[in-house]
Amino acid sequence: MRAKKIILGYFLLGILFFCAFFLWQFPYDRLKKACIQNFEGSLPLSLSIDRVSPVLPWSLKLENIRVGADSLSFRFPDLILRPHFPGLILGKPAFDLADTGNPSRVSGQFRQEKNRNGLNLRLNQMEVQAFFGKESSFPIRLSGEASLQWEGKDFDRGDGQLWALLERGEIKGDAALRIPLPLTLFDTARGEVQFKDGIARVKRLEASGQNTAFALPQPLQIPLKGGGLPPELFLLFQVPPK
Numbered sequence: 702m703r704a705k706k707i708i709l710g711y712f713l714l715g716i717l718f719f720c721a722f723f724l725w726q727f728p729y730d731r732l733k734k735a736c737i738q739n740f741e742g743s744l745p746l747s748l749s750i751d752r753v754s755p756v757l758p759w760s761l762k763l764e765n766i767r768v769g770a771d772s773l774s775f776r777f778p779d780l781i782l783r784p785h786f787p788g789l790i791l792g793k794p795a796f797d798l799a800d801t802g803n804p805s806r807v808s809g810q811f812r813q814e815k816n817r818n819g820l821n822l823r824l825n826q827m828e829v830q831a832f833f834g835k836e837s838s839f840p841i842r843l844s845g846e847a848s849l850q851w852e853g854k855d856f857d858r859g860d861g862q863l864w865a866l867l868e869r870g871e872i873k874g875d876a877a878l879r880i881p882l883p884l885t886l887f888d889t890a891r892g893e894v895q896f897k898d899g900i901a902r903v904k905r906l907e908a909s910g911q912n913t914a915f916a917l918p919q920p921l922q923i924p925l926k927g928g929g930l931p932p933e934l935f936l937l938f939q940v941p942p943k
Contacts, residue, residue, distance in 0.1 A: 733750050736750065746769065747769050747774075748766070749766070749767045750763050750764070750765070751765035751766075756781060759784065761781070761784070762779060762780070762781055762782075762801070765779070766778075767832075772834050773832070773833055774831075775831050775832070775841070776829060776832065777827075778801065778802065778827065778828065778829070779800065780801070781799050781801060782796050783797040783799075784796045785797075793813055794811070794813045795811060795812045795813065797809070800827065806824065806826055806827040807822075807824055807825075816852060816853050818853075819848075819850045820847070820850075821846075821849075822846065822847045823845075824844050824845050824846070825844055827842065827844070828840060828841075828842055831869075833880045833884075834879060839870055839871065839884075842868040843867055844865070844866045845866060847862070847863035848862060848863070849861035849863075858899045858925075859896055860896055860897050860898075862893070864894075865890075866889070866890075866891050868889050869887070883908075887910040887913070887915070888911070889909055889910075890906075890907065890908040891905065891907045892905060892907075896925070899926060900922050900923070900924060901922070901923045901924075902922050903921050903922075905920075
């Protein structure tokens with residue numbers, strides 16, 4: 702019996718050393734670059750990640766994440782990726798996603814099988830920081846749920862739906878003078894969108910602030926490729942008379 706315990710102890714110690722060596726040798730910078738390239742190749746947005754580091758036993762931590770377009774960007778909380786190694790070995794990439802908070806405000810799952818991808822994401826009052834330019838910033842709280850499926854890299858032809866609630870925090874100092882007007886007019890925004898055959902069908906869009914409000918008069922359709930914003934959305938930039 703004692704010999705079996707000694708053998709088991711050496712076996713577990715060997716596994717521990719293997720895990721430590723694997724995590725030490727893992728090409729984190731290469732993984733970070735691959736994540737950024739895949740993201741920017743699928744969406745018209747830029748992505749930056751300061752650091753990818755290990756979290757025992759088999760997770761990865763993404764630190765200082767920023768997503769943006771033009772002069773507007775958003776800094777997200779650090780995220781934890783938990784890969785499904787049996788799926789990776791079988792050529793079916795999959796991972797779970799969460800933030801580092803307690804309780805967690807983010808949860809998600811990604812699955813890939815036979816060139817078909819699936820993403821499910823849930824947000825519960827997740828805090829992000831919005832930046833306009835280099836100096837102006839303000840907090841935003843996000844809640845919502847999204848479910849998307851697409852073939853290969855053809856993300857814009859995917860199917861799915863999402864709903865979201867955005868609550869803007871206080872804009873301090875003279876930052877409001879440098880931030881686009883719609884972001885200062887409205888404190889909250891709600892939306893429901895369905896994606897199918899390369900078309901985003903906006904079923905609901907509402908925004909409200911202290912002195913103004915906006916509601917989409919009827920559902921509208923927006924092509925995900927090559928299409929501009931419909932004229933209804935430009936009402937967001939108008940201030941109704943008092």
